[in-house]
Amino acid sequence: MTRKKPLVVVTRKLPDVIETRMMELFDTRLNADDQPRSAEELLAAVQTADVLVPTVTDRIDEALIKAAGENLKLIASFGAGVDHIDLKAAKAKGITVTNTPGVLAEDTADMTMALILAVCRRINEGEQTLREGEWQGWAPTWMLGRRLYGKRIGIIGMGRIGTALARRARAFGLSVHYHNRNRVGPELEAELEATYWESLDQMLARMDIVSINCPHTPATFHILSARRLKLLQKHAVIVNTARGELIDEKTLADLLIAGDIGGAGLDVYEREPQLAPKLLRAKNTVLLPHMASATLEGRIDMGERVIINIKTFADGHKPPDRVLGELL
Known part of the structure; x- marks a missing residue:
């Protein structure tokens, strides 16, 4: 019997090669127009997704995490910083948070x-x-x-x-x-x-x-x-x-x-x-308009880290880029 692919919701457009690979591996919902998701759209995402892939511009606060559906078990952030995510609320809800350190x-x-x-x-x-x-x-x-x-x-x-x-x-x-x-x-x-x-x-x-x-x-x-x-x-x-x-x-x-x-x-x-x-x-x-990390190579590296974190988690293992307790 084929194992069900996790439903992954991505909040912003990512490099084509990353989106293609995500579509192959997961049941993926992309953001084709690359418009920032509204509070209502983020709410709908966390209530339906198994995995949320936000970026540093998405505010994943306590209220949003508390409203998340029971299926949401992983927030695989596309970025090194995690100050946009309420880590304590995620921990309390039993949601693992990962980031993409080291590649930028x-x-x-x-x-x-x-x-x-x-x-x-x-x-x-x-x-x-x-x-x-x-x-x-x-x-x-x-x-x-x-x-x-x-x-x-x-x-x-x-x-x-x-x-x-x-x-x-x-x-x-x-x-x-x-x-x-x-x-x-x-x-x-x-x-x-x-x-x-x-x-x-x-x-x-x-x-x-x-x-x-x-x-x-x-x-x-x-x-x-x-x-x-x-x-x-x-x-x-x-x-x-x-x-x-x-x-x-x-x-x-x-x-x-x-x-x-x-x-x-x-x-x-x-x-x-x-x-x-x-x-x-x-x-x-x-x-400059927040572009220090803006290289094609860097964005692809970030996306690959996100994919590894999701795939590892979906396979029942601890993802390599878990945000651990010392950041809480």
């Missing part, structure tokens, strides 16, 4: 380095000057940026992405400093020639560049608070490719407009897709 580190580190270069060397401003027909020719003191070589970068969160960024930073001649919940091993520290700071405040006050690469949790909300932002040196540059909620965005915008921070490269925002209007007025910023 290199892509995100690439974009973080690109933002550092773009802000420090004023790439965005230079290109805009050309496009608007304002360039009058080369001049010795025009459009001066800041050299990367020899500067200090402070990395907040030395996980996979932070480590990948540190390797790139070393190649550019930056001095690597970091703050992390736990100090990394001596071998990695030696490889990166990295200096550990137990005090985030002390590190921030001494850095030329600060990159945020930690997850968003209740403990890290506004880790760069108004008070901490004011510790930064006036020429310091902030780059965020992690989560917008990690920075007090309004205060950051005010400091940028006032010239009290050297610049910012942002890929994520506190209330996406909206952002503080003052950020758009700050010339010393490079703003």
Whole structure:
């Protein structure tokens, strides 16, 4: 007798190769038009599905999980972050949650380095000057940026992405400093020639560049608070490719407009897709629409991890990317 395929509901369009494979393996409901699912559509999905495949833009809160049907036993999130899912509610309901860790580190580190270069060397401003027909020719003191070589970068969160960024930073001649919940091993520290700071405040006050690469949790909300932002040196540059909620965005915008921070490269925002209007007025910023992980290879890798998690779970085994208790 053929085993019944699990009903899998996917909330957004995924790469074609991933959707094709899902259709082969599971009883899959896709989102062909790629429009974000409404609260009503998400409710219908959790009440009918065996497996829900949401993305980081879907809010899977306590109320939605409590309303889920008895068949829903797995939330296989398409993304590394899980701050959009109420993990405690899922655990209480007996629903396993998985994510897709590790596959986006290199892509995100690439974009973080690109933002550092773009802000420090004023790439965005230079290109805009050309496009608007304002360039009058080369001049010795025009459009001066800041050299990367020899500067200090402070990395907040030395996980996979932070480590990948540190390797790139070393190649550019930056001095690597970091703050992390736990100090990394001596071998990695030696490889990166990295200096550990137990005090985030002390590190921030001494850095030329600060990159945020930690997850968003209740403990890290506004880790760069108004008070901490004011510790930064006036020429310091902030780059965020992690989560917008990690920075007090309004205060950051005010400091940028006032010239009290050297610049910012942002890929994520506190209330996406909206952002503080003052950020758009700050010339010393490079703003991207949450695209640090947006490579075809990365999205396919994510989809393959989702498929592995679903297939393993459906076969009666523990999926490899379970979000475990330490995140609760």
